[in-house]
Amino acid sequence: MAWRVVVGLKDDVRDARGETVRENLKRFLGIEVTSVRTLDVYTIDAALSADEVEAAAAGPLSDPVIQETAINRPLARDFDVLIEVGFRPGVTDNVGRTAREAIQYLTGRTFAEGEAVYTSTQYLIKGDVDKEQAETIAADLLANGLIQRWDIYTAQEFDREHGVPVHVPKVGGLDAEPTVRTIDLDVSDEELMRISREGMLALNLEEMKRIQTYAADPEVVAERRKYGLEAGLTDVELEALAQTWSEHCKHKIFSARIEYEDGQGGREEIDSLFKTFIVGATREVRARMGDKDICLSVFKDNAGVIRFNDDWSLCFKVETHNSPSALDPYGGALTGIVGVNRDGAGTGLGARLIFNTDVFCFASPFYDKPLPKRLLHPRRIFEGVVEGVEHGGNKSGIPTINGSIVFDDRFAGKPLVYCGTAGIMPASINGRPSHEKKAQVGDHIIMTGGRIGKDGIHGATFSS
CATH class of the missing domain: 3.30.1330.10 (PurM-like, N-terminal domain)
Known part of the structure; x- marks a missing residue:
């Protein structure tokens, strides 16, 4: 069962976050409203008892001096439009992870595999705003559609007894059996580009044909078979090559041959901006410095x-x-x-x-x-x-x-x-x-840092 804990400021406490949103609505979107109040929502997808959830709501998830909480019921009131903004499945939710850790400390036991806490924010807007304007507010001010989703409810649509339906942005398909596919690269140029496009490899035709030539090399095929590998490359190998050859890792544009026109008739060919203006410039400076390098x-x-x-x-x-x-x-x-x-x-x-x-x-x-x-x-x-x-x-x-x-x-x-x-x-x-x-040889490798979200997958495809 997923629990929904809503946390909001008490009525006599100023909502600075809501006031900032109200001011930005007028300043950037030209929409004037009477007021904006905000609520924080914690969706706890874990096997907790009612007492444990109540303790979490009263403890690490809120400040009882200035805030009030509600469990599996709404706190939203006195609004014309409600917009709830939360992360899409797989996007890193740092506040949710911190809440999970706090609840684990509180209960003295760890969450089971797949259990988590997800956060979202409710914006309670009072004023003459219809759903079309609310959609503009969500898309252009409150959320980034690439990593966030939102739900909009008018006061008439809102369920006063149960509130916004529980939404658990859990990534599905994680229990699927991993598979490795052999990719046939003995195909046309059009088919090569389809493989790149559908695999999100971001490799151009020249790069795909280079891989095609390599995979067809008799010496490469013989060497692969010596180690028990199939002659054809797998999707895993293609992905590894695509990441290594990505703009982020390889800096292909920075290292490319550039034909530069200054707009006044002058032309210049630069063989690698990186080697010419960074490595080359550094080399010249060091040479001039001599013993003072x-x-x-x-x-x-x-x-x-x-x-x-x-x-x-x-x-x-x-x-x-x-x-x-x-x-x-x-x-x-x-x-x-x-x-x-x-x-x-x-x-x-x-x-x-x-x-x-x-x-x-x-x-x-x-x-x-x-x-x-x-x-x-x-x-x-x-x-x-x-x-x-x-x-x-x-x-x-x-x-x-x-x-x-x-x-x-x-x-x-x-x-x-x-x-x-x-x-x-x-x-x-x-x-x-x-x-x-x-x-x-024999050195130990230690990896430290927080876990990453699935929103980082294929980041190297477009980075830089």
Whole structure:
């Protein structure tokens, strides 16, 4: 049985979150309403007793001084339209995971496999708003349709006794038996592209034909059979190649041959932007520095390392998270900053992170031109990115000490989100340079961090 715990502020407590929504409705959508109140909903899909759920509602899920709770009944009242926003199945729900941990501490027992807590938010809007306007409010202000779903109820449609129906966004099909398929690559070009498209491989025809040629090589076929493998490649192998050859992992555009026109008749061919303007520029600077070269480790570890003084080295890493931030501004930017935090900590024998920095390029938050379907408004991208970097960096205890923002309407289609971090490491540890490391046979691998959601699957297909 799934329990539904609704938590709301008491009537005499100001709802700052609701007031912000009301102001944004007027400011960004031109919709004026009388008031907006908010409720937090915890859907507990676990075998708990009524006493355990009541204890959770009164304890970790609410603050009894300023909040009231209801279990399997509504708290919503005095509204004209109710909009409930929650995550789609498989999307990471950090608050839900924290609630699950809190309930486990409270009850003294762990949740069973498949049991979980899911969160959502109810917006109680009072004013002259019809369902069509409510749909606009949900899609353009309250939710991101890529990762969230919403339900809309008018006051007349709302069930005053039971409230909004219980919705458990659980991913189905997890009990299916894993299968591995052999893919026939001895097909036409059109069929190769169908395989890429339907498999979400994001490989072009040239890449698919290269794989086709490799799979048909008699030496490759013989070697595969020697190890008991079928001659044809499997869907698992194709997926591995697609991830390795993805834009995110391979940076194909950054490494490609570029024909550049300056708009004034000048033409230039650039063989790899990366090798020319980053690796090449670094090489020239180091050559000019001569004996004063401070670079210790460049282009070979998770981050670059330079000599700070005789006792300490400085580790620095900057990367972009542009496409992820365009689709999910908060999540894309958050993973951008914590990603470079991870890289600094994992460079050499490990660095101690000391600060973050960032550069953001957006279209104007007051952009008023038509946007393609499913493209978020620059204001939403701006707000989500700033919040994501704040939560990922500052709230991890690593201060953001500087940064800049550039506004240009040409970034309406795709923002630029640069996230950077710096760390320090001793110049040497036990007589060994701390910026150097090498994996050895017999080394143990330890993976740390929170579990990821299924919303990250195929992220490398479009990242960068």
